[in-house]
Amino acid sequence: MIRTLQERGVHQGIDVFMECTVVGLLKDGDRVGGAIAYWRETGRFVIFRAKAVVLATGGYGKAWKVTSNSWEYTGDGHALAYEAGAELIDMEFFQFHPTGMIWPPGVMGILITEAVRGEGGVLTNSKGERFMWKYLPDNKRKEFAETPEESQKWVDMVVAGKQTDARRPPELSTRDNVARAIYTEVKEGRGTPHGGVWLDISFQDSDRVKKKLPSMYHQFKDLADVDITKQPMEVGPTAHYAMGGIRADPDSGASTVPGLFAAGECTGGMHGANRLGGNSLSDLVVFGRRAGMGAADFAKQNAQWPSVNEDEIQNHVHRAIAPFERSGEDPYAVHSALQDVMGKYVGIFRNERDLEEGLRQLLSVRQRIENTHVEGSVLFNPGWHLARDLENLAVCAEATCRAALLRKESRGAHSRTDFPKEDAKLAKVNMSVKKSQEGMAVSATPCPQMPDELRKLFE
Amino acid sequence: MTGDCTFKVFRGDRSGGELREYKVPVETGMVVLDAIHWIQSHAAPDLACRWNCKAARCGSCSAEVNGRPKLMCKTRLDDFPQGEPITVRPMKAFPVLKDLVTDVSSNYAMAKKIPAFTPQPDAAWKWYQNDIDRVQEFRKCIQCFLCQDVCHVLREHNKHAVFAGPAFFVSAAALEMHPIDGLDRTPLLKEALGIGYCNITKCCTEVCPEDIHITDNAIIPLKERVVDRYYDPLLRLWRKIRRLRAGAT
Ligand SMILES: Cc1cc2nc3c(=O)[nH]c(=O)nc-3n(C[C@H](O)[C@H](O)[C@H](O)COP(=O)(O)OP(=O)(O)OC[C@H]3O[C@@H](n4cnc5c(N)ncnc54)[C@H](O)[C@@H]3O)c2cc1C
Numbered sequence A: 001m002i003r004t005l006q007e008r009g010v011h012q013g014i015d016v017f018m019e020c021t022v023v024g025l026l027k028d029g030d031r032v033g034g035a036i037a038y039w040r041e042t043g044r045f046v047i048f049r050a051k052a053v054v055l056a057t058g059g060y061g062k063a064w065k066v067t068s069n070s071w072e073y074t075g076d077g078h079a080l081a082y083e084a085g086a087e088l089i090d091m092e093f094f095q096f097h098p099t100g101m102i103w104p105p106g107v108m109g110i111l112i113t114e115a116v117r118g119e120g121g122v123l124t125n126s127k128g129e130r131f132m133w134k135y136l137p138d139n140k141r142k143e144f145a146e147t148p149e150e151s152q153k154w155v156d157m158v159v160a161g162k163q164t165d166a167r168r169p170p171e172l173s174t175r176d177n178v179a180r181a182i183y184t185e186v187k188e189g190r191g192t193p194h195g196g197v198w199l200d201i202s203f204q205d206s207d208r209v210k211k212k213l214p215s216m217y218h219q220f221k222d223l224a225d226v227d228i229t230k231q232p233m234e235v236g237p238t239a240h241y242a243m244g245g246i247r248a249d250p251d252s253g254a255s256t257v258p259g260l261f262a263a264g265e266c267t268g269g270m271h272g273a274n275r276l277g278g279n280s281l282s283d284l285v286v287f288g289r290r291a292g293m294g295a296a297d298f299a300k301q302n303a304q305w306p307s308v309n310e311d312e313i314q315n316h317v318h319r320a321i322a323p324f325e326r327s328g329e330d331p332y333a334v335h336s337a338l339q340d341v342m343g344k345y346v347g348i349f350r351n352e353r354d355l356e357e358g359l360r361q362l363l364s365v366r367q368r369i370e371n372t373h374v375e376g377s378v379l380f381n382p383g384w385h386l387a388r389d390l391e392n393l394a395v396c397a398e399a400t401c402r403a404a405l406l407r408k409e410s411r412g413a414h415s416r417t418d419f420p421k422e423d424a425k426l427a428k429v430n431m432s433v434k435k436s437q438e439g440m441a442v443s444a445t446p447c448p449q450m451p452d453e454l455r456k457l458f459e
Numbered sequence B: 001m002t003g004d005c006t007f008k009v010f011r012g013d014r015s016g017g018e019l020r021e022y023k024v025p026v027e028t029g030m031v032v033l034d035a036i037h038w039i040q041s042h043a044a045p046d047l048a049c050r051w052n053c054k055a056a057r058c059g060s061c062s063a064e065v066n067g068r069p070k071l072m073c074k075t076r077l078d079d080f081p082q083g084e085p086i087t088v089r090p091m092k093a094f095p096v097l098k099d100l101v102t103d104v105s106s107n108y109a110m111a112k113k114i115p116a117f118t119p120q121p122d123a124a125w126k127w128y129q130n131d132i133d134r135v136q137e138f139r140k141c142i143q144c145f146l147c148q149d150v151c152h153v154l155r156e157h158n159k160h161a162v163f164a165g166p167a168f169f170v171s172a173a174a175l176e177m178h179p180i181d182g183l184d185r186t187p188l189l190k191e192a193l194g195i196g197y198c199n200i201t202k203c204c205t206e207v208c209p210e211d212i213h214i215t216d217n218a219i220i221p222l223k224e225r226v227v228d229r230y231y232d233p234l235l236r237l238w239r240k241i242r243r244l245r246a247g248a249t
C-alpha cells in the first residue's frame, strides 16, 4: 500500500519535503497560517506559509519503552495541535497489542502480526494451559469456540477458504482483552522464562506457515533464532496504537482551530476505545482524502494569505535551539525516565493512586525535559531531534494520564482496577484535553450524535 | 556472545571524516543497530543514522558493516568473530551527509523517470496466480538501496544520472511483467535507465536482504526485451510486417 501510494504521489508531482521536521504551527489570530520546520540535514529553519495545514503525524507509542512503534512516533502532531489551541479527545485510550516480541532484548516490542492467530496460533502459559478461554467476556463467550476441536475446525475451514458453523478460537478476542489476559497470566506467575506467554503455530503445515507468514518466519529466524514452524514464540503486550488525538470533523478533517486539519492516527474518535485490527489503514485512505479535500475547500474559501508574525517565528526558533544552550541532562536519559513512568503507572491496568503518582512524576520529568542539553552541531543530530520530541511526548503523556484519571470506568483499552465495569453514562462522553491559562485542562464533553442514516444500520 | 565489543564507526560529513572507536557492552541476540543506538544514548548523542522498523522491513538502516552492505537491524553481532572490532561505514555509492546517513536523492530522481502502473484500457482485471507470483517477488523490494551500493556502475563509475541501477530494474520489472499493465518501458530501459551498462556481475543479487533474484528474474528478462527490440533484425522485420498487416485490416 505504501509503495502504491508513493508511486501515485511521485507521478502526480506532489512535492515531498523529506527529513524536514515541523516544530511549530504559525498562527494569524485564531487561524493557522503555516508551519515552521527545520531540515534535518542542515539544521536550517524553513517557513511554510499555507492557507490550510493537514496534520498526519501518526501516534505516540514512544511514550512507552516496550512498543511496536519507531522513533518517529512521538506525538508531534498531537502536541503541535494542542499548542495551537486545538482539542484532543480520547487520550485515555491507548492500545497495547497483545503480541510483541520479548526476546532477545534488542527486539523487545517488535510486532507479531495478528495474522499468526488468524492462521490458528494458540496462546498458552508456562503450565501449558490454553488460557484465553478464561478471559472471554461473558457477553461475548457465545461468539467463540467452546472446545479446542471446534476452534481447530474453524481454522481448518478458514484456511481452506470454506464457510463453517464452527466459531472462532478464543485467541481472536479483541486486542485489549488478549493483552490484559497475557499481562495477568505473567503477573500471576504463569509466564515464560522471559516474562511472556507462548504463541504457537508450529502444529500447522510448515510450508503454509512460511507462505502465509513469511515476514514472521524470517523475523524470528533472523532475530531470535526461533523457527516458528517448529517452535513456539515468546510474546507479550506492546504499546501499539493511539486511539486518542486531535478532534477532527469526520467529513472534512477540520480540527477545532480554523485552517488546521488532521487525519490518521493523530486524530481521535474514529476507533472509539479500541481499534480493531486492520482498521487504521482503511481509516487513512478514507479520511486522508476527506481531510485533503476539506483543507482545499477551506483554502479556497479563505483565499487571503494569512500574515506571518516575526516574533512568533523567533520564539519557535529560540525554543528549538535552546537545548544547545542549556546545561541539563542528556535527552536519552530523560526519555528513558518518561517511559519508565508511563510503563509503571499508565500502562495496561490503571488505578487512581497509580495515575496520581504517575502524573506527579510526569510533571517532574517535564521539568527535566525543559532543561535537556544536547551536544554537537545542528547537522543531522538525533540527540537534538529527540530533545524536541520529548516536549511533544510530554504533552501526550500528561494528556493520557489526566484523561485516564477522569474516566472512572473500564472501557476498551482503558482498564481501571478501581472501576472494573463500564459505566453507561460515560459511554456518552469524550474526555477532551485543551490548553488553558492554567495549563492542561481536561473535561467530559458530549459524544457527537450518530447521523440518522448510520443509526439505521444498527437497528 | 557477551562482554564488550569495539565498534569503529565513521564520524564525519560532506567535508570528510574518520573512524572513531566505541566500546559497547554486548547482549544476547544483539544486532549492529542496537550497538549504534547504545552509542547514541551513552557516548555520542549526535551520531547520525537512519532507521525505522528494526525488523528488516523499511529499508532505511543500510550501511557497510566490515565492508559488506547490510541492513544494520538484521546484522547479528554473533555472526562476527568474537574479540575483533566491527567497522560501520555509510554506503559508499552515495554522498555522505553525516556519519552513517547518505544522500540517496539520486534514487528518487530515478524513480520519477519510470512511469507508474498504467492498466490496459480494456483490462479484464483477472489474472493467474503464476503471473502474480512473478511480480510479487519484485514488490518485496524494501528500497534499501544495498544493491545500488554494491553495483560497480554506481559505486566505481558514478553513473547515477544515466544508469537506474538494480533497484529500479526491479521496479521496472514489476511493472513490465504485470499482467494488466499496458505501457511499454523498453525504450526507456535502453535509454534513460541505461540497462546496457549492466554486465551481469550479479553482485546486486548477493546482497539483497529480500532475496530477490535481481539479475536472473528482473535484469536478464528486461535486457532480453531490449535486445529483441533493438538488436535482432529478423525480429524487427517480423514486427514491422505484423504492424503493416494489422494496419491493413
Ligand atoms: C509495526 C506496525 C504494524 C502495523 N500493522 C497494521 C496493519 O496491519 N493494519 C493496520 O490497519 N494498521 C497497522 N498498524 C497501524 C498503522 O500502521 C498506523 O496507525 C498508520 O500507519 C498511521 O498512519 P499515519 O499516516 O496516521 O501516520 P504515520 O504512518 O505514522 O506517518 C506519520 C508521518 O509523519 C511524519 N512526522 C511526524 N512528526 C513530524 C514532524 N514533526 N514534522 C514532519 N513530519 C513528521 C513521520 O515522519 C511520518 O512520515 C501498524 C502499526 C505498526 C507500528
Ligand code: SF4
Residues within 6 Å of the ligand: B150, B151, B152, B153, B165, B166, B197, B198, B199, B200, B201, B202, B203, B204, B205, B215, B219
Ligand atoms: S548485475 Fe548489473 S546491476 Fe547488478 S551489480 Fe552487476 S552490473 Fe550492477
Ligand code: SF4
Residues within 6 Å of the ligand: B059, B140, B141, B142, B143, B144, B145, B146, B147, B148, B166, B167, B170, B207, B208, B209, B210, B211, B212, B214
Ligand atoms: S532489490 Fe533488494 S537490495 Fe535492492 S533495494 Fe530492493 S530490497 Fe534492497
Ligand code: FES
Residues within 6 Å of the ligand: B051, B052, B053, B054, B055, B056, B057, B058, B059, B060, B061, B062, B071, B072, B073, B074
Ligand atoms: S530499521 Fe527498517 S530495515 Fe532496518
